[in-house]
Amino acid sequence: MINPVAAMLAVPLCAAAILALLPGYRLSARANVVATALTLVSALSLLAVERPAPGPFLLIDDLNIVFVVLTAFVGFSTSVFSASYIGHEVETARLTSVHLRFYHAMYQVLMFAMNLALVANNIGLMWVAVELATLSTVLMVGIYRTHEALEAAWKYFILGSVGIALALFGTILVYMAALPVTAGGLDAMVWTALVASAHEFDPLLLSVAFVFLLLGYGTKIGLAPLHAWLPDAHAEGPTPISAVLSGLLLNVALYALLRFKMLLAANEEAIAPGPLMVAMGLTSLLFAAFMLYRRRDIKRMFGYSSIEHMGIITFAFGMGGPLANFAGLLHMTMHSLTKSAIFFAVGHIAQVKGTQKLADISGLTVTHPWLGWGLVVGVVAIAGLPPLGIFMSEFLVVSSTFTREPLLALVLVAGILIALGALMLRLGEVVFGAPRGRADPASASYVPMFAHLSLVLSAGIYLPPPLVAWFQNVARLLG
Amino acid sequence: MGDLDFDIAHLLAGGLVLVSFLLIYQDRLYALLNIYALHAGVLAASVAWQAHVQDAPHLYVTAALALGFKAVVIPVALHRIIVRLGIHREIEQVVGTGLTMLAGMGLVALAMVVMLRVTAEADPLAREDLAFALAVVLLGLLLMVTRRNAVSQVVGFMSLENGLILAAAGAKGMPLVVEISVAFSILIAFIVIGIFLFRIRERFDTVDIHALDRFRGERR
Numbered sequence: 017m018i019n020p021v022a023a024m025l026a027v028p029l030c031a032a033a034i035l036a037l038l039p040g041y042r043l044s045a046r047a048n049v050v051a052t053a054l055t056l057v058s059a060l061s062l063l064a065v066e067r068p069a070p071g072p073f074l075l076i077d078d079l080n081i082v083f084v085v086l087t088a089f090v091g092f093s094t095s096v097f098s099a100s101y102i103g104h105e106v107e108t109a110r111l112t113s114v115h116l117r118f119y120h121a122m123y124q125v126l127m128f129a130m131n132l133a134l135v136a137n138n139i140g141l142m143w144v145a146v147e148l149a150t151l152s153t154v155l156m157v158g159i160y161r162t163h164e165a166l167e168a169a170w171k172y173f174i175l176g177s178v179g180i181a182l183a184l185f186g187t188i189l190v191y192m193a194a195l196p197v198t199a200g201g202l203d204a205m206v207w208t209a210l211v212a213s214a215h216e217f218d219p220l221l222l223s224v225a226f227v228f229l230l231l232g233y234g235t236k237i238g239l240a241p242l243h244a245w246l247p248d249a250h251a252e253g254p255t256p257i258s259a260v261l262s263g264l265l266l267n268v269a270l271y272a273l274l275r276f277k278m279l280l281a282a283n284e285e286a287i288a289p290g291p292l293m294v295a296m297g298l299t300s301l302l303f304a305a306f307m308l309y310r311r312r313d314i315k316r317m318f319g320y321s322s323i324e325h326m327g328i329i330t331f332a333f334g335m336g337g338p339l340a341n342f343a344g345l346l347h348m349t350m351h352s353l354t355k356s357a358i359f360f361a362v363g364h365i366a367q368v369k370g371t372q373k374l375a376d377i378s379g380l381t382v383t384h385p386w387l388g389w390g391l392v393v394g395v396v397a398i399a400g401l402p403p404l405g406i407f408m409s410e411f412l413v414v415s416s417t418f419t420r421e422p423l424l425a426l427v428l429v430a431g432i433l434i435a436l437g438a439l440m441l442r443l444g445e446v447v448f449g450a451p452r453g454r455a456d457p458a459s460a461s462y463v464p465m466f467a468h469l470s471l472v473l474s475a476g477i478y479l480p481p482p483l484v485a486w487f488q489n490v491a492r493l494l495g
Numbered sequence: 496m497g498d499l500d501f502d503i504a505h506l507l508a509g510g511l512v513l514v515s516f517l518l519i520y521q522d523r524l525y526a527l528l529n530i531y532a533l534h535a536g537v538l539a540a541s542v543a544w545q546a547h548v549q550d551a552p553h554l555y556v557t558a559a560l561a562l563g564f565k566a567v568v569i570p571v572a573l574h575r576i577i578v579r580l581g582i583h584r585e586i587e588q589v590v591g592t593g594l595t596m597l598a599g600m601g602l603v604a605l606a607m608v609v610m611l612r613v614t615a616e617a618d619p620l621a622r623e624d625l626a627f628a629l630a631v632v633l634l635g636l637l638l639m640v641t642r643r644n645a646v647s648q649v650v651g652f653m654s655l656e657n658g659l660i661l662a663a664a665g666a667k668g669m670p671l672v673v674e675i676s677v678a679f680s681i682l683i684a685f686i687v688i689g690i691f692l693f694r695i696r697e698r699f700d701t702v703d704i705h706a707l708d709r710f711r712g713e714r715r
Contacts, residue, residue: 140671188662191669200668220613
């Protein structure tokens with residue numbers, strides 16, 4: 017019997033080594049798909065097998081299985097999309113075969129780093145994994161080597177580094193808080209041990225630590241005052257990376273923050289982490305909603321939309337309580353699926369039109385019906401219209417807020433509506449306008465996009481009871 | 496713990512804050528790099544002293560890394576890069592030296608007030624170290640926001656990171672310190688290689704509106 021946790025970490029790592037050596041992009045694109053499929057299988061088998069007891073480094077519980085399965089699934093479908101995406105990039109000579117070898121190896125390193133961050137039981141190890149994930153995405157954002165791509169990568173690098181530096185300071189402070197209570201050494205960095213003894217920690221020190229962690233990991237989530245890297249990184253990198261960034265990496269940083277939130281919740285005298293997260297979440301939502309109106313680049317626009325949704329999710333988790341946490345989890349899942357589906361469509365659209373400028377993209381439903389209608393469904397979903405899944409999760413966030421904090425709910429609704437207006441305005445021009453400009457035939461794989469969208473649609477209509485029970489259980493865990 | 500142990504640790508950590516102040520007002524890149532080498536040297540001494548006091552031999556690895564990699568290899572590499580990029584003669588306009596120094600003093604005061612208050616129960620040695628470390632981190636951030644040149648920004652980031660290593664070394668018995676310092680060294684090596692390969696000279700914000708538009712990829 018193979019240990020699924022070990023498989024989940026070993027498969028991407030071995031695949032990265034192999035892909036770095038494989039010549040020929042067709043072969044390595046397929047190998048990439050196989051590797052992510054194997055990772056998905058091992059992630060799914062976590063649901064079936066008995067969970068290993070938490071060790072000093074690794075931990076599997078109800079909370080991180082949700083993240084792990086989501087990461088593995090989106091990682092897999094993105095690799096399928098990536099295989100059809102890069103074919104075009106090679107034909108147009110935007111990427112050479114050496115670049116692609118590097119790209120595929122880095123894709124697997126990223127999968128490894130994200131899985132490691134999600135299953136880490138040690139706050140130091142979690143930090144190292146998030147840093148590794150940042151580094152690998154920085155390298156991929158800059159892969160086109162254009163002036164803009166390098167600028168975006170550099171900005172991401174510097175802001176991301178400052179973010180992870182602050183997160184490390186917070187981690188050291190948590191260790192300092194744990195030192196008088198535990199024996200010190202390795203035990204004082206193991207999350208399960210920390211939670212068990214958190215009620216004895218010095219509350220002041222723990223509170224200061226959380227502020228650093230919120231700023232540090234918040235930079236990686238893309239929360240408002242610290243979001244500056246996110247739109248550039250989304251716009252200038254290869255589109256599969258934009259999909260993975262939005263759909264997965266932001267979630268991983270959020271997961272790290274949630275672990276520390278649970279730590280603070282275990283200590284009654286420490287500051288409540290909720291209000292801080294609520295404030296940052298709402299700021300991000302409002303800021304991004306207004307910024308959506310002035311966008312001229314289609315990938316940047318959806319980058320801002322990610323900031324908006326991460327704001328809503330952080331807000332929901334900040335509100336806390338079983339219902340808001342449930343809504344936050346559901347919204348996070350729906351956002352990952354929808355946003356990556358949108359990027360799958362946008363990637364091919366940018367290829368067939370030869371541009372990312374919104375002004376030059378028009379009439380897609382006429383020239384490319386599959387891509388056009390796929391984008392319509394995706395944008396309708398991301399804007400939060402019924403009957404798709406995001407409508408339901410946003411409705412849950414809003415209704416759970418209305419009963420507790422009506423004023424905050426008003427701000428929330430205003431933000432969501434403003435964003436909806438911006439998205440609808442742009443969507444109309446892009447898909448229903450008169451066709452203009454280049455319209456190359458698309459050689460795209462539509463399977464990943466429609467697979468994601470149909471999942472989002474079915475979740476909007478009917479959620480299977482086992483899933484609901486699972487999420488409710490996790491929501492209770494989150495407190 | 497003897498008084499001497501504490502005094503020397505205090506002296507070295509305080510010295511690091513002082514060298515951070517020296518970094519803030521250097522307007523020549525060569526001088527900036529030399530002071531940074533000094534910064535890394537002081538860090539190495541401080542970490543080595545912690546290794547001695549805490550009887551933690553693995554910290555000597557971190558100290559050696561700081562001395563060899565950060566105090567020698569990186570400054571030498573950056574020296575060569577700025578010569579190759581042809582920016583070694585440039586004098587950088589440091590925005591309002593006096594104002595920046597005042598802001599720096601405010602940040603140090605903030606670090607002391609915050610850290611000394613919240614760590615009232617901790618071991619005094621670790622407590623002082625942590626307060627100084629936060630001061631170094633904040634001064635590093637200040638250096639990064641007041642500079643336009645990519646090399647000086649990287650120096651700012653590296654001094655910030657030295658503060659983190661000081662904090663990690665001061666936290667008694669903290670595991671993974673060596674691993675974290677190695678991880679940071681790799682990160683820094685990547686940044687330095689990045690500057691060289693991509694010939695990045697300036698930070699990408701500017702008052703020039705045209706450059707701003709292009710950089711956002713959204714020129715009309």
